Amino acid sequence: MAPYHFNLDGLKKAVSSGNLTMVDFWASWCGPCRMVAPTIEKLADQYEGRAIVGKVNTDEEPALAQSLGIMNIPTVIFFKDGKEIDRKVGVMPPEAYQAVLDANL
DSSP states (O other), rough: OEEOOOOOHHHHHHHHHHHOOEEEEETTTTTHHHHEEEEEEHHHHHHTSSEEEEEEEEETHHHHHHHHHHOOOSEEEETTTEEEEEEEEEEHHHHHHHHHHHOOO
């Protein structure tokens, strides 16, 4: 399954569900974001039914990115039980994201 594409309301709903949620903050012009995109796609498939995996385009949702303190992209934020539990900034290997997901399932 492809990652969800969140706006403010969609992200609030996902986070408030209490489920483990992984959100990639990105922009189309960002080279490192394009490098991370295939990993996010794979993780969305791999964790389908166990975690919510989504993306937020920071050009389309600047206020949302700002409200979460996104200073650099790509930034991947992990939420559980309605709270941020981890954050990865920059390009990371798939294992860095998997470790957070697996530890919090």
